[in-house]
Amino acid sequence: MSLQQLRQISVTSHHFQIQPLIPYPIQISTPPKNPFLTTTLSHKPTHSSSSSSTKTQDNGIPIEDVKILVKFKSRHNFIRVLQVSRKADHPFADSRLLLLDTPGNIHSISFRFKSFTDTYFDVFATLPPILPPGPVAILGFGAGSAARLCLELYPELVIHGWELDPSVIAVGREYFGLERLEKQYPDRLFIYIGNALKASVRDGFSGIFVDLFSQGSLIPELQDPNTWEVLKRCLRKGGRVMVNVGGSCVEAEDKRRDGKVVMEESLKAMRRVFGENLFVLSLGNRKEDSSIALTGDLPDLEAWKKVLPGSLRCYVDMWTQFCV
Known part of the structure; x- marks a missing residue:
């Protein structure tokens, strides 16, 4: 997953604001001291990065640099696809957002x-090299961002993705090149419409990515240890789970579901199942932080780095053991 997870989008002549799925990472050093900063699209111009400053949520994308390609309500979601101009002075320049x-x-x-x-x-894409042989699952497939990157980096990897909303997959195929990706990797990419928590394959998964949000919050099932027991049983020997657990940056539709509290409850539920073999990578040191969780013994970090592309190696040193 999870970059999240969340804030209201409004379009007027003066304002266009979006809370990202997770705080947006901007690498300002290697390893980055503050690599994940929340990004806002607004009418306020974005200033260029320099050695003394970085783009933050206060420096949004001017509204004239953002185009809404599609906007509609499906059974499960309010779906929008945005195109950010390549001329925008922003890290999202020349991107398409779901x-x-x-x-x-x-x-x-x-x-x-x-x-x-x-x-x-990108953090998700560091997982395959430390997995045993076998297929991986993506629970909460979206438009295929994690799958695309992992398929390109790891030629032997087979991915099974689950997405509840068929409209999300349809949008992925039309606007995010997912149809082309399926044709390019017909024996390595399999997409299913349905409840991701019922995902399974014969002999189990070597790894599972969990990126499950609904109504702007981690789904309640992830705060239940029984859910993690089920997912653990879906793993092969030596398999791991990597989870976008959100954080204080998450603003749910239900204001009672505080992002930080939900994250902590989810991590505690995981801890009851995976014990001390639970690690967390914090995606920022700001108020609007977010985190990724990883199960299993932490591997040899230098060996892990050697099998990763250079731009991903900085994440290896960012893991810390989760303590209740």
């Missing part, structure tokens, strides 16, 4: 001329 839910959370991102997104999808 927004879901009333809050307007970015659930997929695609750039025309680059594969890496500088979002949590």
Whole structure:
């Protein structure tokens, strides 16, 4: 997944604001000191990055640089696809964004001329090298951002993706190149419409990506240890789960579901199932932070780095053990 997860989108002559699915990562050093910053699209111009400043949510994309390609309500989501101008002075320049839910959370991102997104999808792409042989699952497929990157990086990887909303898959095929991706990898990419928590394959998965949000919040099932017990049983020996658990940046439709509280409850539920073999990567040190969780023993970090593309190696050192 999860870059999230969430804020209301409004379009007027003066304002256009979006809360991303997760805080948007901007690498300002290696490793980045503050790599994930929340991004806002607004009428306020974005200033260029320099050694003394970075683009933040206060420096949004001018509304004239954003075009809404499609906007409609499906059975499960309020769906919007945005095109950001290549001339925009912003890290999202020349990208296409999939927004879901009333809050307007970015659930997929695609750039025309680059594969890496500088979002949590890149963190997801570090997982396959530390998995045993076998297929992986993506629970909460979206428009295929995580799948596209992993398929390109790992030629032997087979992905099974689950998405509840068929309209999301249809939008992915039409606006995010998903149909082309399916034709390019017919024996490596399999997409299913249905409840992701019922995902299964014969002999189990070597790894599972969990990126499950609804109405702007992690689904309630992820705060239940029984859900993680089921997912654990879906893993092969040595398999791992990587989860977009959100954080304080998450603004749900139901204001009672505080993003930080829901994240902590989800991590505690995971801890009851996976014990001390649970690690967290914080996607920022700002108020609007978000996190990724990883199960299993932490592998040899230097060996892990060696099998990753250079731009992904910085994430390896960012994992810390989760403590209740």
